[in-house]
Amino acid sequence: MPVKIGLFIPCYIDQFYPQVGIATLELLEKLGCRVEYPAGQTCCGQPMANTGCEQDATTTYQHFVQLFHAFDYVVAPSGSCVYHVRKHYDIIEQTEEVKRVRKNTLDLAEFLLDVLQVKRLEARFPHKVGLHQSCHGLRGLRLGSGSERILEPSSKLNTLLRMVAGIELVELTRADECCGFGGTFAINEPAISVKMGKDRIADHERQGVEVLTAGDMSCLMHLEGIIRRQRKTIQVKHIAEILNGASL
Amino acid sequence: MNEHAQKAAEFIRDESRTDWHDEALWFVRTKRDKASHGIPEWEELRELASQVKDNVLSNLDQYLEQFESRAVQNGVHVHWAADAEAHNRIVYSILEKHQVQRLVKSKSMLTEECHLNEYLIERGVEVVDTDLGERIIQLKEEPPSHIVMPAIHLKKEEVGELFHEKLHTKKGATDPKYLTEAARQHLRQKFLAAQAAITGVNFAIAETGGVVVCTNEGNADMGVHLAPVQIHCMGIEKILPRAEHLGIFTRLLARSATGQPITIYTSHYHRPRPDGEMHIVIVDNGRTAQLGREDFRNSLKCIRCGACMNTCPIYRRSGGHSYGSTVPGPIGSILTPGIDLKKYSGLPFASTLCGSCSDVCPVKINIHEQLYRWRQVITQEGHLPPAKRQSMKWAGRVLPSTSWYNFFGKLVSWAIRRFPRPFLYNRFNEWGKERELPQPPRQSFKEWHRQREA
Amino acid sequence: MSRNSILAAIQKNKPAEKPLPAIPSFANGKAAPIDIFTSMVEVGGGQVIRDTNSHNLNTTIKKLFPEAKRIASPLPAVERNVDLDQLPSPGELESVDLAVVRGQIGVAENGAVWVTEENCGHRVLPFITQHLIILLNPSDIVHNMHEAYERIQVDATGFGLFIAGPSKTADIEQSLVIGAQGARSLTVVLEAV
Numbered sequence A: 001m002p003v004k005i006g007l008f009i010p011c012y013i014d015q016f017y018p019q020v021g022i023a024t025l026e027l028l029e030k031l032g033c034r035v036e037y038p039a040g041q042t043c044c045g046q047p048m049a050n051t052g053c054e055q056d057a058t059t060t061y062q063h064f065v066q067l068f069h070a071f072d073y074v075v076a077p078s079g080s081c082v083y084h085v086r087k088h089y090d091i092i093e094q095t096e097e098v099k100r101v102r103k104n105t106l107d108l109a110e111f112l113l114d115v116l117q118v119k120r121l122e123a124r125f126p127h128k129v130g131l132h133q134s135c136h137g138l139r140g141l142r143l144g145s146g147s148e149r150i151l152e153p154s155s156k157l158n159t160l161l162r163m164v165a166g167i168e169l170v171e172l173t174r175a176d177e178c179c180g181f182g183g184t185f186a187i188n189e190p191a192i193s194v195k196m197g198k199d200r201i202a203d204h205e206r207q208g209v210e211v212l213t214a215g216d217m218s219c220l221m222h223l224e225g226i227i228r229r230q231r232k233t234i235q236v237k238h239i240a241e242i243l244n245g246a247s248l
Numbered sequence B: 001m002n003e004h005a006q007k008a009a010e011f012i013r014d015e016s017r018t019d020w021h022d023e024a025l026w027f028v029r030t031k032r033d034k035a036s037h038g039i040p041e042w043e044e045l046r047e048l049a050s051q052v053k054d055n056v057l058s059n060l061d062q063y064l065e066q067f068e069s070r071a072v073q074n075g076v077h078v079h080w081a082a083d084a085e086a087h088n089r090i091v092y093s094i095l096e097k098h099q100v101q102r103l104v105k106s107k108s109m110l111t112e113e114c115h116l117n118e119y120l121i122e123r124g125v126e127v128v129d130t131d132l133g134e135r136i137i138q139l140k141e142e143p144p145s146h147i148v149m150p151a152i153h154l155k156k157e158e159v160g161e162l163f164h165e166k167l168h169t170k171k172g173a174t175d176p177k178y179l180t181e182a183a184r185q186h187l188r189q190k191f192l193a194a195q196a197a198i199t200g201v202n203f204a205i206a207e208t209g210g211v212v213v214c215t216n217e218g219n220a221d222m223g224v225h226l227a228p229v230q231i232h233c234m235g236i237e238k239i240l241p242r243a244e245h246l247g248i249f250t251r252l253l254a255r256s257a258t259g260q261p262i263t264i265y266t267s268h269y270h271r272p273r274p275d276g277e278m279h280i281v282i283v284d285n286g287r288t289a290q291l292g293r294e295d296f297r298n299s300l301k302c303i304r305c306g307a308c309m310n311t312c313p314i315y316r317r318s319g320g321h322s323y324g325s326t327v328p329g330p331i332g333s334i335l336t337p338g339i340d341l342k343k344y345s346g347l348p349f350a351s352t353l354c355g356s357c358s359d360v361c362p363v364k365i366n367i368h369e370q371l372y373r374w375r376q377v378i379t380q381e382g383h384l385p386p387a388k389r390q391s392m393k394w395a396g397r398v399l400p401s402t403s404w405y406n407f408f409g410k411l412v413s414w415a416i417r418r419f420p421r422p423f424l425y426n427r428f429n430e431w432g433k434e435r436e437l438p439q440p441p442r443q444s445f446k447e448w449h450r451q452r453e454a
Numbered sequence C: 001m002s003r004n005s006i007l008a009a010i011q012k013n014k015p016a017e018k019p020l021p022a023i024p025s026f027a028n029g030k031a032a033p034i035d036i037f038t039s040m041v042e043v044g045g046g047q048v049i050r051d052t053n054s055h056n057l058n059t060t061i062k063k064l065f066p067e068a069k070r071i072a073s074p075l076p077a078v079e080r081n082v083d084l085d086q087l088p089s090p091g092e093l094e095s096v097d098l099a100v101v102r103g104q105i106g107v108a109e110n111g112a113v114w115v116t117e118e119n120c121g122h123r124v125l126p127f128i129t130q131h132l133i134i135l136l137n138p139s140d141i142v143h144n145m146h147e148a149y150e151r152i153q154v155d156a157t158g159f160g161l162f163i164a165g166p167s168k169t170a171d172i173e174q175s176l177v178i179g180a181q182g183a184r185s186l187t188v189v190l191e192a193v
């Protein structure tokens, strides 16, 4: 394939969940993509901006653009970071490079379905899986219709998971309620943040879920933190891991 | 910790009550989903409603003048109030002229915002809120916790106790039917004795000079048609250009609010009764200022359906009182900072920016985007707590630098791996109070990748 | 003066002109189904009685409300015993058991019926009465609110409203209670055509 793909691995995945980055890279390569990982990358700048300090984030934005503008696509296993680049990089000067990066930065699921038009995957995951619809991907990038809008129901993540052999996807009582992570919200409002997380986990548990998956590892970091503290058996896996053929 | 976070933490301490509150509101959200799924053109209606409101905001002065002149032709007295104080003064002067001592009110968030009740009671007027929920919280001397369901935070046992004390219902009685009947008898006496009635306004029609009020209980009409003086208080943003636009908004309002296809009563008032007097008070109270804020003026499209509260996972788990503002929840958190930015600088942070509010909103207000924008304004105006401000400045320097980023990443991972638990999990670690920190791997992705390339 | 300062502030702060969108009628053109109307009135907590004509109207009323002692109606065809023209004060209507009024338009999508003060004798009647009957010609049922507003002129009278059921509330723990401050029941009587 002639296109050049730049891989962006969000800071917390790089530091804490390398297996998610590895799965993303391997999956893209398996599907025949030429992927480059610019080693100078850091973060998309969202933590500052969501705290109200987007002005402090502009240098980080520039850094991101500088690293990625030469690629045809920038792919990241995070709807949240992608949403941030696309939506909020509007405060820096809109040079051709910036416009290009904002247009071509895609979440992994979008890239697989909209660009690669993947129809089949070589993956098997014979487990009961609950999909957490991370908000920025769902309502920011519109990776699905969402329960609020009166549209034909759809979900890109769901479509991809259904390509995995042996997987059993459950229906949740609340299909797409927020997990309570919310970036610095998790530390500013810890009581509600944790309560929201507990409630999400309980919904998955009631459906007998073995593995809770999502398109954003940040949600899963928060949920996993609660799961481990409460010594629950339910596990978390980023969707890239499942699509790449992970096993438990 | 900001005020909302503190109050929310207090609210959550009673977990089963939090669950009850969350479920009660989620139930309303579910009813809303069901009702709107019955309307295939729902999304189109939302878009139309939003566009009509855009037009209204861009011609608000003309529409208000048109509204006023039609209303005056209809024999209505029209008053203008720049702020809450002026509004209260105008209402009181009308009451004074008619020597009104007993007043009934139906639901109005505007008079709540202006603290009209206190103002009138201080001046010796008996003020009775007649919406059942409003009456409950009035007797309990609390502010409403929700704009559509003011007493949603109370359990029937609490209402039973309150009614026993104030309305002399049987001790221990908690049956909503019985309690509602008691309120009916009590309120009928108040309606019959009232010398004036005040209502809020859902919609005002520029073309005809009339106002529309929606209720389920019929309390607005019981008040208005029995008392010789009727007063309707409205914010300037309630205007719709023509009666035909009511078609869109009446289809959206009740379905969004409670999941009903329409409120039981949708009353259109254009002229006073032959023996009565009709007043309309048009209020600014900060709205024109909000109109001037490009990023936030869309908040004036709000039709006060409350759907954003019902869907908000934070509102549901912290209750309306945790916001400390007249209008709580997502819409309150974008309206209230416009009134007093310093005082309410915590509210735009009482959100994960999940965006559910914006998608549920029948007039498509981009609520979560405005929350994000208010956060930026709060920092610019210097209202972000200094510690947070500093750490973000610091992050702003570290994150664009590959080497600093790599260094700190390593440092954090190393610290989590090596430091003993009590060192990591202390009272400064808000994350770790009820959550484990992530377990850092031996190798970051970057390191793995470098190795692989080599 | 508040008025001028408010208008001036709006002029200064308002956004650039945005056009009004055209409003489609969203109706499918076919006659509005009585069945939908009926089921929506029921959703609102009311009931619909069909096929009543001027001959059996009073029998129907008696059958529905055998206990009603004080009956008020501006309609001469209704057997009534409250004189709406000679009211010392509207509060007198507090003791009315049953009111019978004519509705002008029914709306299938939500079971609402348009009624004006001219249909009521006194504005407070449909609220203060314990029970309410609205007579409606089934050919006056439209699909939705857009069609309804097309047909009515909201300021033709000083007061008009849509009624979609009996007075109700859910203000205590979200449990639905019929009969809050207004009428305890609503019956829409569809006349035979």
Ligand code: SF4
Pocket (backbone or CB within 6 Å): B256, B301, B302, B303, B304, B305, B306, B307, B308, B309, B331, B357, B360, B361, B362, B363, B364, B365, B367
């Ligand atoms: S902001 Fe939208 S959803 Fe919230 S109360 Fe207003 S109209 Fe309803």
